[in-house]
Amino acid sequence: YMITITKRVETLVAKWPLIKQGLDLDLINLSSLARHLRPQLEVEIGERISEAAVLMALRRYQAKSMPTASARPQDFLGDMSLRGGLTDLTYANSPTLNKRVSKLSEHINPQQYLTVSRGLLQTSVIVHEDVHGEVENQLAAEHLETKVTGLTAITLHLKPGHDKVAGILAYPLNLFAWRGITVIELVSTFDELNIVLYDTDVEEAFRTLKHAIG
Numbered sequence: 001y002m003i004t005i006t007k008r009v010e011t012l013v014a015k016w017p018l019i020k021q022g023l024d025l026d027l028i029n030l031s032s033l034a035r036h037l038r039p040q041l042e043v044e045i046g047e048r049i050s051e052a053a054v055l056m057a058l059r060r061y062q063a064k065s066m067p068t069a070s071a072r073p074q075d076f077l078g079d080m081s082l083r084g085g086l087t088d089l090t091y092a093n094s095p096t097l098n099k100r101v102s103k104l105s106e107h108i109n110p111q112q113y114l115t116v117s118r119g120l121l122q123t124s125v126i127v128h129e130d131v132h133g134e135v136e137n138q139l140a141a142e143h144l145e146t147k148v149t150g151l152t153a154i155t156l157h158l159k160p161g162h163d164k165v166a167g168i169l170a171y172p173l174n175l176f177a178w179r180g181i182t183v184i185e186l187v188s189t190f191d192e193l194n195i196v197l198y199d200t201d202v203e204e205a206f207r208t209l210k211h212a213i214g
Contacts, residue, residue: 004045005041005045005049005053005054005057006057006060006061008041008044008045008057009037009041009054009057009058009061010061012037012040012041013061018177018178019033020065021174021177021178022178023058023061023062023065024062024065026062027178030055030058030059030062031051031055033058034051034054034055034058035051037054037058038051038054041054072165073165073166073167073168073170073171074171074212074213074214075159076158076159076161076162076165076168077156077157077158077159077168077171077172077209077212077213078156078157078158078159079156079157080154080155080156080157080206080209080210080213081154081155082152082153082154082155082202082206083113083128083152083153083155084151084152084199084202085128085129085130085152086113086126086127086128086129086151086152086153086196087126087127087128087129087132087147087148087149087151088124088125088126088146088147088148088149088151088184088185088196089124089125089126089127089132089135089136089139089144089146089147090122090123090124090125090144090145090146090147091122091123091124091125091139091142091143091144091145092121092122092142092143092145093118093119093120093121093122093123094142094143096141096142097123097139097142098118098123100138100139100141100142101116101118101123101125101139103138104116104125104135104138107131107134107135107138108127108131108134108135109131112127112128112130112131113126113127113128113153114126114127115153115187115194117185117187122145124185125139126151126153126185126187126196129149132149148184150198150199150200151184151196151197151198151199152196152197152198152199152202153194153195153196153197154194154195154197154202154205154206154209155192155193155194155195156172156192156193156194156195156209157191157192158190158191158192158193162191163190169186169188169193171212172193172195172209172212173186173195175208175209175212176195176197176205176208179204179205179208181197181201181204181205181208182197182198182201183195183196183197184196184197184198
């Protein structure tokens with residue numbers, strides 16, 4: 001009987017990725033989730049079951065799926081820093097864009113924020129709002145597809161050994177998704193993760209990460 005409930009709980013949770021993430025991150029009140037799942041479980045099993053039985057099944061599932069302490073992504077997230085007043089310019093890729101983008105550093109102070117991310121069809125240039133006009137001038141011959149202002153980048157420094165930890169990049173994104181925080185861009189190097197957000201979301205995002213890292 002208990003095995004049946006546990007298997008049914010695992011099947012239901014697998015259908016809802018956000019619930020699974022919430023359990024993995026210990027963000028969900030298990031008693032509330034048990035009350036929510038019980039009616040559906042009773043229909044599937046074909047008999048009445050107690051809320052306590054569902055709660056026990058959820059606890060077993062969570063204990064089994066939780067990563068070990070030595071492999072927790074949050075243990076490999078280091079210092080955080082903020083850079084505000086950013087603009088995100090996205091251009092359509094062209095035969096000439098790459099060469100023009102490579103010369104941007106000649107026109108921008110090395111102390112100014114500048115990241116370039118090239119995809120198959122687009123290239124994004126994120127710079128401080130004080131110099132986005134210069135970037136637009138230098139790339140005037142290219143096709144500007146989108147321009148987003150009022151952004152801030154949270155930079156997370158990754159600790160040694162992070163490359164052996166599954167979910168290290170997904171961890172902060174899952175936290176933000178649970179709190180309705182929109183991520184505009186994600187730019188990473190080997191030991192650094194830059195998460196670009198709207199200015200209005202930065203306070204909540206920073207507080208969320210600070211609490212998670214501990």
